[in-house]
Amino acid sequence: MKKIKDFMGIVVAFSIITIVTITPVYAQQKSKLTDPEIASAAVVANQNDIDFAKIARQKSKNEEVLKFAETMAKDHKAVIDQAVALVTKLKVTPKDNTLSRKLTADAANTKKMLLSKSAKSFDKAYIDNEVGYHKAVIATVETVLIPQSTNEELKGLLQNVVPALKAHLEHAEMVQKMFASK
Amino acid sequence: MRRLLKISKKGVAVLFAITCLYSCTSPEERIKKNEVAVSTKAHTVVIQQMKFAPAELIVNEGDTVTWINRDIVDHNVTEEANKEWSSSNLRQGKTWSMVVKKAATYFCTIHPVMKGKLIVKQ
Numbered sequence: 001m002k003k004i005k006d007f008m009g010i011v012v013a014f015s016i017i018t019i020v021t022i023t024p025v026y027a028q029q030k031s032k033l034t035d036p037e038i039a040s041a042a043v044v045a046n047q048n049d050i051d052f053a054k055i056a057r058q059k060s061k062n063e064e065v066l067k068f069a070e071t072m073a074k075d076h077k078a079v080i081d082q083a084v085a086l087v088t089k090l091k092v093t094p095k096d097n098t099l100s101r102k103l104t105a106d107a108a109n110t111k112k113m114l115l116s117k118s119a120k121s122f123d124k125a126y127i128d129n130e131v132g133y134h135k136a137v138i139a140t141v142e143t144v145l146i147p148q149s150t151n152e153e154l155k156g157l158l159q160n161v162v163p164a165l166k167a168h169l170e171h172a173e174m175v176q177k178m179f180a181s182k
Numbered sequence: 183m184r185r186l187l188k189i190s191k192k193g194v195a196v197l198f199a200i201t202c203l204y205s206c207t208s209p210e211e212r213i214k215k216n217e218v219a220v221s222t223k224a225h226t227v228v229i230q231q232m233k234f235a236p237a238e239l240i241v242n243e244g245d246t247v248t249w250i251n252r253d254i255v256d257h258n259v260t261e262e263a264n265k266e267w268s269s270s271n272l273r274q275g276k277t278w279s280m281v282v283k284k285a286a287t288y289f290c291t292i293h294p295v296m297k298g299k300l301i302v303k304q
């Protein structure tokens with residue numbers, strides 16, 4: 001009986017040591033993205049907003065909303081073009097990862113939500129989502145993508161995108177206020 | 183020989199007069215005049231990081247202002263109150279120039295949060 005207890009003690013002790021030593025390595029691998037993964041996440045984040053803008057073009061009749069959507073489609077396409085040009089130059093292939101897959105999955109839900117809206121409630125739903133989406137993307141770019149990118153040109157491109165994202169957020173909030181006052 | 187001497191005396195006098203004229207204007211004054219002459223004719227506004235820089239520009243009527251897009255996305259420069267004047271969309275690296283006839287506030291129609299101002303000296 002004592003032997004079993006001792007054996008259990010060793011097992012428990014060994015398990016604790018294993019957990020303590022393995023967890024940090026796992027956590028590090030999980031949080032640190034490689035440059036090809038960052039490039040993939042950046043392209044997906046921009047493509048999502050182009051997709052939202054396409055839905056707005058189909059469903060909205062509001063001039064300010066349509067103008068905003070046009071700007072989103074145009075600017076996010078310009079960012080993707082620059083990202084593609086850079087990865088081509090660096091001979092890097094964007095790589096699918098946990099973050100880019102999450103961005104795609106979340107966007108699929110958003111698109112479903114937007115498509116289900118009536119003509120009357122669409123504009124507000126679209127703009128509210130644009131405000132939230134830009135806030136989330138700015139946070140991801142500033143706290144994850146920029147600090148974790150190792151290539152200086154990739155880092156530089158991401159840093160150059162931030163002012164555009166912030167101007168988009170301000171623009172979205174401007175349109176959002178129009179709906180609030182109506 | 184006497185005539186030659188006379189001429190060269192005259193020459194020295196002229197040379198002296200020129201030297202005096204030149205040195206009578208202080209260097210500071212000459213620099214000042216030069217600066218004014220250059221800055222009142224051509225101005226540049228750089229469009230970068232979603233801003234016009236400088237956002238406020240003081241000019242004389244008739245001055246030329248050139249906007250250059252150094253950003254990663256397209257921009258334009260459009261008079262805000264009545265769209266009296268507008269550049270077409272400027273791609274990265276492209277410029278657009280205009281002779282200023284009167285004061286104006288302007289913006290970018292693609293990004294209405296981007297604004298600038300031209301102030302005309304009275």
Ligand SMILES: [Cu+2]
Nearest residue numbers: 257290292293
């Ligand atoms: Cu603009």
